[in-house]
Amino acid sequence: MKEKISTLLDDELDLKGTSQTVSEIGKDKRLRERFETYQLIRDSMKNELSDATFSSKSILDAIDKEPIQMQFNQSSKIASAIALPYPSWMSWPVAASFAAVLLIAALTMNHGYLKPSETFEIAEDIPVEYIQAHQILAPTNVAYYSEMGTK
Amino acid sequence: MWLIILRWVLNNLLMQRLLFSLLLIFLNANAYALDDPWIQIEKASQAARQLSYKGIFVYQNNQEMRSIEITHLNNGKEEFARIVNLDGPSRELLSRGDNVVVFNPTKENVLIQKRQGQNLFPAILPSNIEFVKSSYSLRFGDQERIGGREAQIVYLDPRDEYRYPYKLWLDKEFGLLLKMMVLDHNQKTIEQVSFNQISLFASQDLNWFTPSVDTHKKYIMDEAPQNMVSKETYCTISNLPTGFREVSHVTRMMGRQPQLVHQWIFSDGLSSVSLFVNPIPKGQKSRVGEIQIGSAHIYARVMNGSQIMVVGEVPQATIHKISNSVQSVSAH
Numbered sequence: 001m002k003e004k005i006s007t008l009l010d011d012e013l014d015l016k017g018t019s020q021t022v023s024e025i026g027k028d029k030r031l032r033e034r035f036e037t038y039q040l041i042r043d044s045m046k047n048e049l050s051d052a053t054f055s056s057k058s059i060l061d062a063i064d065k066e067p068i069q070m071q072f073n074q075s076s077k078i079a080s081a082i083a084l085p086y087p088s089w090m091s092w093p094v095a096a097s098f099a100a101v102l103l104i105a106a107l108t109m110n111h112g113y114l115k116p117s118e119t120f121e122i123a124e125d126i127p128v129e130y131i132q133a134h135q136i137l138a139p140t141n142v143a144y145y146s147e148m149g150t151k
Numbered sequence: 152m153w154l155i156i157l158r159w160v161l162n163n164l165l166m167q168r169l170l171f172s173l174l175l176i177f178l179n180a181n182a183y184a185l186d187d188p189w190i191q192i193e194k195a196s197q198a199a200r201q202l203s204y205k206g207i208f209v210y211q212n213n214q215e216m217r218s219i220e221i222t223h224l225n226n227g228k229e230e231f232a233r234i235v236n237l238d239g240p241s242r243e244l245l246s247r248g249d250n251v252v253v254f255n256p257t258k259e260n261v262l263i264q265k266r267q268g269q270n271l272f273p274a275i276l277p278s279n280i281e282f283v284k285s286s287y288s289l290r291f292g293d294q295e296r297i298g299g300r301e302a303q304i305v306y307l308d309p310r311d312e313y314r315y316p317y318k319l320w321l322d323k324e325f326g327l328l329l330k331m332m333v334l335d336h337n338q339k340t341i342e343q344v345s346f347n348q349i350s351l352f353a354s355q356d357l358n359w360f361t362p363s364v365d366t367h368k369k370y371i372m373d374e375a376p377q378n379m380v381s382k383e384t385y386c387t388i389s390n391l392p393t394g395f396r397e398v399s400h401v402t403r404m405m406g407r408q409p410q411l412v413h414q415w416i417f418s419d420g421l422s423s424v425s426l427f428v429n430p431i432p433k434g435q436k437s438r439v440g441e442i443q444i445g446s447a448h449i450y451a452r453v454m455n456g457s458q459i460m461v462v463g464e465v466p467q468a469t470i471h472k473i474s475n476s477v478q479s480v481s482a483h
Contacts, residue, residue, distance in 0.1 A: 033250075037265050040250045044361050121440040122451045127460060129405050131447065134425035134462040137401065137416055139269045142333070142342050142446055142464045143423065144244075145210050145217070 188289050191305060192280050194326030195319070199274035201225050202327060206298065206349035207237070208272065212342045214445045221273075226355045233360060234271060243362045244269070254362045260369040267399060272344040273328035275421065282420030286310055286394035287317070295320060297329040298346035307421075313392040313469040314419055315341060325351070333446075336466065341446045385413055386428055387478040392469050394419040408435060417473060424463030424473055428480060431458050441467070455480045 025031045135143045203224045210217050218237040223230070229248055236242040243254045244266075251266040270277070277283065292304030302320035309316055316338075320330035330345035388397075395417040405412045405427075412429040431437045437458055438451040448470045450461045457480040461470045 033265075036250050037252060040245065040247050040252055041263060044245050044247075044252075045364075045366065046361075118436045119439045119453070120436050122438045122449060123440055123442045125438060126442065126444070127438055127449060127451065127462075129407075130425070130427055130460045130462055131444065131449065133403065133405060133412075133414060133427070134447075136264070137267060137399065137414065138423035138425060138463070139267060139271075139398075139416075139418075140421075140423050140464065141210065141270075141272050141275060141344060142212060144269060144271055145219075146212060146214065146445055146447070146464075 188291065188305075189280060189284055191303070191321055191326065192276060192283065192289065192307075192319075195321050195328050196274075196276035196278060196280055198322070198326040199223075199276070199328060200230060200278070202325060202351060203353065204327065204349060204351050206346050208298075208344055208346045208349075210272070210342075210344050212446055213340075218347075222359050224352075224355065224357070224360075231357060231360050233362075235363075241363075243364075244271070245360065245362060254364050256364045256368070260371050261364050262371050262373055264373040272331065273346075275328065275331065277420040280420075282394065282396075282418075283307065286314060286419050286421075292318075294323070298349045300324075300329055300346075300349065302329050311393060312336075312466060313394070313472065314422060314465060317421065320345075341464070386480050388415070388426075388476050389478055390472075391417060391476045392419075392472045395424070395469075395473070398423070405429075408432065422463065422465050424461060424465055424469060426473055426477070427458070427460040427462070428477065429458050431456055441470070443467075450474050 025035050135146060205220075205222045207218055207220050210219055217239055220235045220237055221232065223232045225231075230246070232244070232246045234244040241256050245252050245254070246269070249268045251269055253264045253266055255262040255264065287307040287309055290306045290308065292306055295302050295304060297320050301323045303323050305319045305321055307317040307319065315336070316334045318332040318334065319328055321327070322329050327349070329349065331343070332340055333342040335341055396419075397415055398418045399416045401414050402411055403414060404410065410429055410432060412427055415426040417424045417426065431453070437453045438460070439453060441448065441450040443449070446464045447462060448465065448467050450467075450470045452459050452474060454477060459474055459477055459480075461474045463470060463473075
């Protein structure tokens with residue numbers, strides 16, 4: 001799905017593929033967020049915001065209205081302007097994501113969670129992964145700027 | 152005799168003039184307070200989002216100090232911002248509306264991270280200041296010049312022990328936040344951010360809205376953790392500190408032996424705290440105790456075979472209260 005979204009932004013999908021992809025994005029909030037993120041990254045990297053914005057906005061508008069009836073901006077300069085190599089993350093199939101979720105669920109269900117027999121004082125074993133997770137998600141100055149210090 | 156009368160009249164006139172001058176000073180100093188003083192905070196909140204500005208500010212906490220460049224544009228429809236780290240490791244944040252992406256270039260590649268909406272300086276105040284009003288009282292201080300601009304000092308004093316005091320310098324003309332300090336309860340500075348230079352601009356040109364990264368490097372996308380859309384009742388959480396509310400709940404894989412961890416973010420509008428809850432796998436040691444790293448307090452405990460960890464740049468009392476707000480954890 002990631003590859004499809006990427007290709008959609010490049011105006012390189014055929015009509016059938018585009019309708020299907022747009023329909024899937026319209027149904028899934030997370031896919032829509034991913035689409036917007038890819039759009040932001042690509043638009044800013046190429047700094048062709050005005051053209052790209054027009055193309056991407058028309059896609060989002062179409063998702064909001066009626067996915068099947070969307071019209072394409074075939075004259076978009078996005079496809080020809082792309083100088084970036086395809087990042088590896090854009091080619092991961094969505095099936096892998098579902099598989100990962102299923103694997104996590106299976107591990108969670110099958111894992112034997114017992115009361116731990118031994119404990120660590122966090123003063124001796126600093127929970128760096130929790131601190132970093134907080135810094136990444138907490139929307140504050142101190143979290144964002146301190147994050148650099150922990151890496 | 153005439154001399155005495157003349158002296159009395161002169162003294163009286165001088166006293167009247169003095170009183171008049173004092174009155175003027177008093178009225179001037181309290182001009183902000185005549186209206187609803189919270190309007191100034193609302194104005195500061197809106198100015199950071201609605202104005203187009205470019206400047207360099209210095210960020211300082213008790214661990215480090217760094218210069219940051221910010222460019223912010225509001226074209227009437229959308230907000231665009233680029234925040235560039237000028238000292239130390241190269242790092243940039245680009246945002247368009249609520250869509251936020253961070254570029255971390257390394258020697259070999261560029262790590263791209265999707266973030267949730269950030270309340271970074273000068274946009275630290277929430278759009279809805281009611282959240283702040285319920286937790287802080289407000290008073291005005293002196294006036295100072297910051298980054299070449301005249302500023303009014305405003306103090307946000309916490310109404311309880313669960314948050315730190317703030318000292319804000321607001322641009323007298325536009326309301327934009329020019330400087331801020333977060334203090335602890337002993338008036339020691341925890342965090343300070345201050346513009347060295349700031350200017351407004353009217354251009355809607357977006358040529359600056361691009362990261363300065365090597366486009367030939369490999370790009371690695373670090374996906375955001377999955378937001379919980381279901382109302383899964385994994386934990387019973389109640390009796391949070393006054394003013395704190397849940398702003399997000401995600402699950403993510405974490406740890407040396409990766410495992411599924413629930414993370415909640417609670418905020419009172421200015422500060423944020425993370426609560427982590429995860430089952431402790433068989434054979435894995437749990438963590439207990441508390442520690443302070445920089446301005447962050449961390450508190451760990453175990454409940455019903457689950458690890459409960461709270462992290463936040465808030466007073467210790469807040470961390471304890473949020474940890475104790477976990478009333479029960481589902482059996483697993």
